[in-house]
Amino acid sequence: MSFAIIFSIYSAILAYLVGISESFSFLFFGNFNYSILIGILFGVFMSYLLWRGLRALKTFEKFGVSAIFIIFILMVVFFTKKISLDNLIAINTNFLFLPFGVVLFALLSFSVIPEINILLKEDKSLMKKILVFGTLITILFYILFTLVVIGFKGVETPEIATIALGPIFIILGIFTMFTSYLALGNALQDHLFYDLKYKKIKSWFLSSLIPIFIFLAIIIFKYFTFIKILSIGGAVFGGLIAVLILFMVKKAKEKKERKPEYKIPINWFIIILLSLIFVAGIVREIIAVIR
Numbered sequence: 001m002s003f004a005i006i007f008s009i010y011s012a013i014l015a016y017l018v019g020i021s022e023s024f025s026f027l028f029f030g031n032f033n034y035s036i037l038i039g040i041l042f043g044v045f046m047s048y049l050l051w052r053g054l055r056a057l058k059t060f061e062k063f064g065v066s067a068i069f070i071i072f073i074l075m076v077v078f079f080t081k082k083i084s085l086d087n088l089i090a091i092n093t094n095f096l097f098l099p100f101g102v103v104l105f106a107l108l109s110f111s112v113i114p115e116i117n118i119l120l121k122e123d124k125s126l127m128k129k130i131l132v133f134g135t136l137i138t139i140l141f142y143i144l145f146t147l148v149v150i151g152f153k154g155v156e157t158p159e160i161a162t163i164a165l166g167p168i169f170i171i172l173g174i175f176t177m178f179t180s181y182l183a184l185g186n187a188l189q190d191h192l193f194y195d196l197k198y199k200k201i202k203s204w205f206l207s208s209l210i211p212i213f214i215f216l217a218i219i220i221f222k223y224f225t226f227i228k229i230l231s232i233g234g235a236v237f238g239g240l241i242a243v244l245i246l247f248m249v250k251k252a253k254e255k256k257e258r259k260p261e262y263k264i265p266i267n268w269f270i271i272i273l274l275s276l277i278f279v280a281g282i283v284r285e286i287i288a289v290i291r
Contacts, residue, residue: 002195004240005111009188010211011233012105016177017043017215018226019160023177026163027170036219040212047208050185057115057186064179071172076144079165083151090155100281102227105234106142109135110241111187118190128262159226228289235285239278246271 021039025032049060113131120126149157153164162173185207192203218224224232249266 001241001244002191004237004244005191006188008108008233008237008241009111009184009207010214011229011237012108012184013181013188013211014215014218014224015105015226015229015233016181017211018218018229019177020174020181021215021219022160022226023163023170023174027167027174036216039215039219043208043212043215046181046185047204047212049182050189050208051204053186053189057182058119060182061179064175064182067175068172068179071168071175072141072145075165075169075172076148079148079152083148084154085151087151087154088147092155097281097284098231101231101233101235101238101285103234104238104242104281105230107135107138108234108238108241109138110245111191112183114190115183115187124261231285232289235281239282242278243275246274 017039018035020042021035022032024038024042025034028034109131113127116127116130117124120130145161149161149164153161156164158164160173162169189203189207192198192206193200198206218229246266249264250268250271253266
């Protein structure tokens with residue numbers, strides 16, 4: 001589990017570094033020529049915020065999420081009338097399973113749950129409502145975003161979809177990736193510090209500076225694209241985490257020593273069915289990488 005969490009967060013941070021650097025470069029210069037420099041500078045800035053820990057997370061998350069919500073509403077209102085039904089009904093069966101890893105990645109929130117637990121302090125009973133409504137709101141946003149962007153651009157939609165909609169929506173993408181980067185960076189740092197007992201300086205170094213060096217290697221050798229990084233993080237590491245959590249929940253119900261704040265119904269049929277789906281996604285993604 002520790003292995004899967006660390007590498008899933010690394011893949012997320014790397015994807016966000018690539019996405020943010022290309023978004024800023026395109027926003028200010030109209031091309032991707034300055035992606036490397038911007039990625040390094042942004043990574044250094046995020047390293048500073050990660051050193052501040054939860055204080056920075058609480059401050060910037062409120063600002064970032066508020067900005068995302070406002071820009072998102074503007075996007076839906078402005079672009080809904082530009083949606084073409086022809087763009088929404090186009091199907092290419094060769095890419096039928098392509099979104100699996102990306103969609104799973106987009107819904108990965110396991111690693112942020114401990115951060116929520118810390119912020120809740122004594123109000124642990126709110127955890128279930130936060131998880132349920134947080135997930136449902138996120139899914140609703142994803143559906144609306146997909147309908148608007150694909151309906152507007154169709155098959156011409158670029159990997160970083162917000163680039164297709166203009167400056168204000170590139171900023172939306174930047175804010176979205178920024179808040180996720182900050183939350184996951186804190187989660188990784190806390191995992192290394194609290195769970196693996198690393199010193200604070202080492203936890204910070206591994207969670208903030210190492211991704212910058214890996215980002216440079218990826219950009220220079222051009223081996224992984226933005227979508228490929230998301231797919232690997234979601235399908236392989238996210239799928240592995242999901243399978244482990246299914247068995248953890250089952251085991252926790254059998255060996256519980258306290259009354260939990262909330263319960264989740266689960267049985268072997270659900271565990272096996274979902275596990276097979278996740279394993280199939282893992283195998284497909286590994287084959288795709290090897291090819």
